[in-house]
Amino acid sequence: xxxxxxxxxxxxxxxxxxxxxxxxxxxxxxxxxxxxxxxxxxxxxxxxxxxxxxxxxxxxxxxxxxxxxxxxxxxxxxxxxxxxxxxxxxxxxxxxxxxxxxxxxxxxxxxxxxxxxxxxxxxxxxxxxxxxxxxxxxxxxxxxxxxxxxxxxxxxxxxxxxxxxxxxxxxxxxxxxxxxxxxxxxxxxxxxxxxxxxxxxxxxxxxxxxxxxxx
Amino acid sequence: xxxxxxxxxxxxxxxxxxxxxxxxxxxxxxxxxxxxxxxxxxxxxxxxxxxxxxxxxxxxxxxxxxxxxxxxxxxxxxxxxxxxxxxxxxxxxxxxxxxxxxxxxxxxxxxxxxxxxxxxxxxxxxxxxxxxxxxxxxxxxxxxxxxxxxxxxxxxxxxxxxxxxxxxxxxxxxxxxxxxxxxxxxxxxxxxxxxxxxxxxxxxxxxxxxxxxxx
Amino acid sequence: xxxxxxxxxxxxxxxxxxxxxxxxxxxxxxxxxxxxxxxxxxxxxxxxxxxxxxxxxxxxxxxxxxxxxxxxxxxxxxxxxxxxxxxxxxxxxxxxxxxxxxxxxxxxxxxxxxxxxxxxxxxxxxxxxxxxxxxxxxxxxxxxxxxxxxxxxxxxxxxxxxxxxxxxxxxxxxxxxxxxxxxxxxxxxxxxxxxxxxxxxxxxxxxxxxxxxxxxxxxxxxxxxxxxxxxx
Amino acid sequence: xxxxxxxxxxxxxxxxxxxxxxxxxxxxxxxxxxxxxxxxxxxxxxxxxxxxxxxxxxxxxxxxxxxxxxxxxxxxxxxxxxxxxxxxxxxxxxxxxxxxxxxxxxxxxxxxxxxxxxxxxxxxxxxxxxxxxxxxxxxxxxxxxxxxxxxxxxxxxxxxxxxxxxxxxxxxxxxxxxxxxxxxxxxxxxxxxxxxxxxxxxxxxxxxxxxxxxxxxxxxxxxxxxxxxxxx
Numbered sequence: 001x002x003x004x005x006x007x008x009x010x011x012x013x014x015x016x017x018x019x020x021x022x023x024x025x026x027x028x029x030x031x032x033x034x035x036x037x038x039x040x041x042x043x044x045x046x047x048x049x050x051x052x053x054x055x056x057x058x059x060x061x062x063x064x065x066x067x068x069x070x071x072x073x074x075x076x077x078x079x080x081x082x083x084x085x086x087x088x089x090x091x092x093x094x095x096x097x098x099x100x101x102x103x104x105x106x107x108x109x110x111x112x113x114x115x116x117x118x119x120x121x122x123x124x125x126x127x128x129x130x131x132x133x134x135x136x137x138x139x140x141x142x143x144x145x146x147x148x149x150x151x152x153x154x155x156x157x158x159x160x161x162x163x164x165x166x167x168x169x170x171x172x173x174x175x176x177x178x179x180x181x182x183x184x185x186x187x188x189x190x191x192x193x194x195x196x197x198x199x200x201x202x203x204x205x206x207x208x209x210x211x212x213x214x215x
Numbered sequence: 216x217x218x219x220x221x222x223x224x225x226x227x228x229x230x231x232x233x234x235x236x237x238x239x240x241x242x243x244x245x246x247x248x249x250x251x252x253x254x255x256x257x258x259x260x261x262x263x264x265x266x267x268x269x270x271x272x273x274x275x276x277x278x279x280x281x282x283x284x285x286x287x288x289x290x291x292x293x294x295x296x297x298x299x300x301x302x303x304x305x306x307x308x309x310x311x312x313x314x315x316x317x318x319x320x321x322x323x324x325x326x327x328x329x330x331x332x333x334x335x336x337x338x339x340x341x342x343x344x345x346x347x348x349x350x351x352x353x354x355x356x357x358x359x360x361x362x363x364x365x366x367x368x369x370x371x372x373x374x375x376x377x378x379x380x381x382x383x384x385x386x387x388x389x390x391x392x393x394x395x396x397x398x399x400x401x402x403x404x405x406x407x408x409x410x411x412x413x414x415x416x417x418x419x420x421x422x423x424x425x426x427x428x429x430x
Numbered sequence: 431x432x433x434x435x436x437x438x439x440x441x442x443x444x445x446x447x448x449x450x451x452x453x454x455x456x457x458x459x460x461x462x463x464x465x466x467x468x469x470x471x472x473x474x475x476x477x478x479x480x481x482x483x484x485x486x487x488x489x490x491x492x493x494x495x496x497x498x499x500x501x502x503x504x505x506x507x508x509x510x511x512x513x514x515x516x517x518x519x520x521x522x523x524x525x526x527x528x529x530x531x532x533x534x535x536x537x538x539x540x541x542x543x544x545x546x547x548x549x550x551x552x553x554x555x556x557x558x559x560x561x562x563x564x565x566x567x568x569x570x571x572x573x574x575x576x577x578x579x580x581x582x583x584x585x586x587x588x589x590x591x592x593x594x595x596x597x598x599x600x601x602x603x604x605x606x607x608x609x610x611x612x613x614x615x616x617x618x619x620x621x622x623x624x625x626x627x628x629x630x631x632x633x634x635x636x637x638x639x640x641x642x643x644x645x646x647x648x649x650x651x652x653x654x655x656x657x658x659x660x661x662x
Numbered sequence: 663x664x665x666x667x668x669x670x671x672x673x674x675x676x677x678x679x680x681x682x683x684x685x686x687x688x689x690x691x692x693x694x695x696x697x698x699x700x701x702x703x704x705x706x707x708x709x710x711x712x713x714x715x716x717x718x719x720x721x722x723x724x725x726x727x728x729x730x731x732x733x734x735x736x737x738x739x740x741x742x743x744x745x746x747x748x749x750x751x752x753x754x755x756x757x758x759x760x761x762x763x764x765x766x767x768x769x770x771x772x773x774x775x776x777x778x779x780x781x782x783x784x785x786x787x788x789x790x791x792x793x794x795x796x797x798x799x800x801x802x803x804x805x806x807x808x809x810x811x812x813x814x815x816x817x818x819x820x821x822x823x824x825x826x827x828x829x830x831x832x833x834x835x836x837x838x839x840x841x842x843x844x845x846x847x848x849x850x851x852x853x854x855x856x857x858x859x860x861x862x863x864x865x866x867x868x869x870x871x872x873x874x875x876x877x878x879x880x881x882x883x884x885x886x887x888x889x890x891x892x893x894x
Binding site for chain 3: 778782786787789803805806810835836870873
């Protein structure tokens with residue numbers, strides 16, 4: 001277990017996720033915050049980015065004249081195409097996801113349970129418009145499901161929980177959780193803390209209702 | 216019911232099948248004898264030929280320098296490509312067949328039953344090597360399944376039968392049967408003779424164990 | 431180009447949408463605005479069919495296209511994966527007011543149900559959504575070591591899609607991620623209508639690169655480059 | 663071209679086939695000789711793995727390729743749709759002698775079971791073969807007004823396929839009807855080995871026209887134009 005003195009800021013969190021992606025991986029970065037990981041990937045990692053709307057070899061965000069309304073990421077933001085890119089239709093794209101061909105996906109989360117259940121599509125509030133997109137397909141499909149989130153909600157309650165109270169996205173699917181104060185490996189045996197950032201293991205253990213071990 | 220004085224020869228049978236294919240149809244001609252139908256299609260019919268091994272817009276047999284080992288029909292004979300052709304892989308080709316998108320397929324048969332059951336893949340003999348290919352997919356997939364066969368086996372027994380004795384290819388799937396002496400429409404109500412060739416209706420009715428009506 | 435009587439090329443979007451009946455299930459391509467058949471959706475509003483079930487990845491953006499169709503009260507039910515967007519206020523309001531029904535389907539299951547409809551697959555088991563509220567009540571089975579859910583085909587009466595180019599016999603090619611749902615929706619509907627930037631002679635498209643073979647395309651409307659690219 | 667350590671391009675077919683174990687299920691592309699990975703099958707014979715299950719549309723032609731593998735006694739079982747051909751005497755003899763097991767699968771079901779294995783579909787219902795001896799004992803259900811049969815995925819340990827060209831990141835394009843089973847088999851195996859006529863730099867292939875994305879390709883062997891086109 002690595003111990004660091006400072007909490008991770010947004011950039012630091014994205015960089016930490018990026019650093020741990022194995023060389024040569026095919027990776028999906030979902031929508032929203034995880035898409036920031038792309039900027040911290042080292043070209044030497046030779047990561048190929050997949051976007052659910054039908055592309056492998058997605059490049060950085062498009063700007064100015066490079067913006068093409070026919071070329072977007074899953075968040076509908078304009079992106080670019082790298083040499084070696086390939087386009088395919090939606091059934092083929094999700095066959096790739098569901099079939100277990102992506103090495104890593106990075107997702108945001110409302111909650112993750114101690115056994116790796118993921119809740120990230122619906123708060124369950126009566127007035128909320130539910131929307132799931134490709135989250136359930138990524139959760140069950142990628143070889144490694146990485147969650148990137150703040151460890152505590154605004155009210156201070158932990159988001160790594162014994163059982164999710166929000167509606168589930170997938171069962172026992174999360175492998176790694178990256179937060180601003182600690183990173184976790186979720187295994188069948190235990191939730192292992194792999195690194196801490198500005199918070200001692202003892203304090204973590206006290207604030208979480210989930211039993212943790214130092215990894 | 217049309218009545219013709221002469222039996223159909225091989226060419227005449229293929230021509231009769233070709234003549235009845237509706238204008239603008241997408242058609243699969245299976246393997247073996249039905250492939251001869253292609254030569255009798257009128258360009259004004261604008262028929263597009265499908266081959267199960269992944270092509271729409273198949274052209275005539277290839278000869279001489281036009282022979283390309285990468286371009287064959289379902290019988291593995293060299294063929295050509297017409298303007299407007301498209302290639303696709305096997306799962307897509309059979310999705311097209313199974314999904315009901317082909318207007319007509321033409322198949323050979325060992326037996327057809329009065330309710331349209333088809334037997335054309337296996338004689339059931341103990342020493343026979345069974346082989347089915349795409350026959351079962353065509354039988355259940357094409358909008359109209361046309362059988363082209365001789366009406367009587369070498370021993371004189373009819374191949375249009377009350378119940379198939381050979382192993383089935385598909386249940387209640389045959390719509391039309393073209394033979395050298397008569398053509399039939401197989402409907403839920405009756406087997407209707409639509410034309411005779413050199414054999415009187417009365418003789419047909421006597422030689423078949425299947426009740427027939429003049430259509 | 432010449433358009434003989436049997437041509438699939440229609441003179442207008444209105445002509446291409448003739449005959450769509452009240453109560454139809456309409457598959458609408460696009461992922462956000464990429465691949466969205468804007469001209470065809472506008473023509474559907476003009477055409478007047480109502481009580482529609484709309485199958486599309488999203489539930490309308492801003493005040494045009496699908497959002498305008500919703501605002502006009504023509505839609506009974508939306509089947510989609512991601513209705514909630516920053517500019518989905520029309521759907522949001524109708525949904526909260528109980529004026530439109532929502533069937534929320536995980537995106538991959540949506541795509542696969544459309545494919546199944548086109549491919550003659552009667553039903554399929556998928557692990558997506560197993561154990562979640564989106565598959566409550568569905569038949570489940572443990573297969574390949576994990577819980578899977580039985581899902582059924584999602585056929586359409588009509589598909590409205592956008593492609594880049596068509597040839598005279600209806601073969602289609604797309605542009606970049608605007609391809610998305612177009613190819614599967616084209617296979618899943620009884621009648622498929624496509625808007626394209628141009629129609630080229632048969633033989634002009636590379637037979638190795640055709641994404642949607644013409645067998646899946648019934649009517650073609652040429653809307654020009656900008657409209658075909660999802661711009662207004 | 664240069665081949666860095668991480669390159670998928672192998673120096674020889676022998677290198678590409680290293681590690682195939684006895685008892686493996688090997689998916690072999692091709693429809694007759696079109697798309698048949700002749701060089702890879704020859705290398706498999708050299709490599710020596712035995713007790714194999716071979717999944718392929720046919721069961722070998724003449725005395726070379728799959729027929730030679732069968733003749734060498736390496737094949738326990740053949741899963742195919744059409745073993746009986748005018749030149750399938752090797753298979754015919756072994757089958758009649760009870761020396762090779764046959765699982766006969768309708769061609770479309772073979773293709774769809776391979777697709778299911780690659781697409782994470784746990785099982786599917788298909789009308790193909792319902793009520794025939796080929797689906798005896800299978801689970802059936804009436805769906806969409808007709809009898810359908812439940813079919814399971816058909817995954818491979820290894821796929822051996824032939825394509826026309828690869829780029830450096832493994833994207834593949836095919837030629838004409840030699841495409842056939844290659845794309846689905848590439849998705850269905852843990853390790854996919856492809857023989858191609860040439861490897862071109864990344865970016866040389868049209869991204870709109872790629873049939874098999876590189877994610878499905880593990881090892882590439884350049885065999886030159888003639889071998890890639892199924893000629894001996």
